[in-house]
Each structure stands twice: as C-alpha cells, then as structure tokens.
Amino acid sequence: MSTPQIAFLKGHGTENDFVIVPDPDNAIDLPASVVARLCDRRAGIGGDGLLHVVRSAAHPEARAMAEQAEWFMDYRNADGSVAEMCGNGVRVFARYLQRAGLAAEGDLAVATRGGVKGVHLAKDGAVTVSMGRARLPGSGVRVTVDGRSWDARNVNMGNPHAVAFVEDLAHAGDLRSVPPFSPSSVYPDGVNIEFVVDRGPRHVAMRVHERGSGETRSCGTGACAVAVAAARRDGVDPAQTGAPATYTVDLPGGTLVITEFPDGTVDMTGPAVIVAEGVIDPDRLETVSG
16 A cells, blocks of 8 residues: 655745645654655755654654744755754745745744744745844864865854855855865864855855755855854944844845844844645655665
C-alpha cells in the first residue's frame, strides 16, 4: 500500500526560497535525507531550505514556547541539517499562516530554535520580523578567497555570521563551497559568511554563503548581521547614539530594510510570496539513497 501524499507549498522572500510542509501535529517524519531530496533543484521541488510548520505544543523543541507562540518553524537547511533561525523563512512562514487562515493581518508570534519572533503582516504585503538582539562575540575571523583576505566581524542573530567588508562583490568568488576562514575554532558548528560593499549612505549590498545551503539569493539573518556590523563600522551604534539605525540592504534576490534600535533589538522588513502548492508522493522519495 502506498504512503498517503503529503501537502506542500513553495514560497520565497527576496528569492530565498523554501519548501513548506504543513504538519500541525508533527506527524510527518522528515529525516535529513528526505529534506535534502525535497530541496534538490533537479530531483525534488527545489529550495534553499524547508519550513516544517508544526504547532509548538506538538514539537518537543518548542513546547516551552507554546504559551507565547502557537506555531513553531522547524527550519531545515537544504542539506537536511537543522538550523536555529532563518529571517526570510520566518516571513514566508508567516505568509503561509495568513494564506491558510491561521493568522490575520497584524501581529503574531512565531516560535523558532532562536526563540520567539514577533511578526507584523502589513496591509501593503510587507512582513516585518522582530529578530531579537544581535550578539557580538569579541572574537572574529579572517576570511580568504583567491588570495585576498579580510577581517570579518562576528555577529550572532540566533545563528552565527561572519561579516566582511570588501571592495567588490566579485571578490567573494563563486561561494559554492565555504570560504576558508581562520581560526576555525570561532565557529565550531559552521557559519554564514557575508561579503559586503557600500552603495551609498546607510545603503549596502551583499552576497552570502549560507551554512548548509551554499550561496543563496538572500539571507534575512545575514542582512541583519550586515546592518549591525555596518552601524558599528560607521560609528552609529544605536546603544551609543540613542537613535535607531536603519540600513537598506540589497541582495541578489531583492532588498530588505533593517533597523536596529537603542535597546539592541533588530527589525527586518521585506516581501514574502507563496508561489505554488501541490502534493509530494512519498514513494518517490524512497530512492533518496540511489
């Protein structure tokens, strides 16, 4: 007897795209091999990651957050590995909840492995996520690509980032593999690496290698990390000036607006779109190891 089909949707935020698997009761087994197959752009649906939509009360990693947020974003990287957070993913996750009638225009809370995130669904279609406070561990790394090296600032947005300001985005190379960095001990569980150039006053552009996914068209937590690093570089740390610092961040897939407030919290605003829906035939996934 064949396994029942599984519903899915496909969405993106500034072209950072995701397979969405609604599973309120946490009844669907999604081992890393299956996630990787679903995210494969030739053998699967294709995506930079997978958003497993589960009620917080039904997931062991989220039960403690159930009173604050009904829904848990069980996020997986394209290689099937588990990740703490994904900023673009939270926006797409919220858009799915709205489409499914599980959330309304206005404010809601989403549980993630990086904590509970506040989300605002605006009338104009934009989605704002309160990303929490950035942490800036003292130790950074030096990133090297094709004989060029840059110091990279260590910024943690619930997941780890190394932000390097460069002269030309082409200097980042192809970003298919992890750019070498040292000392490796700073990021024992891997890191997202951003390469950044200036476009104008409080306006930057970036490329990113996302841990477990390679280069992606956009990275929400990465854009936040870049804005926080740029504010420190530019001498406009909100904790010091008492005024919010807002940066426009251009990514290959679109533009995000990032604001850091004097209390250290960071907001990210951008689009989120659902582009398709259908069903997965689990029997076809049994050839994953083939």
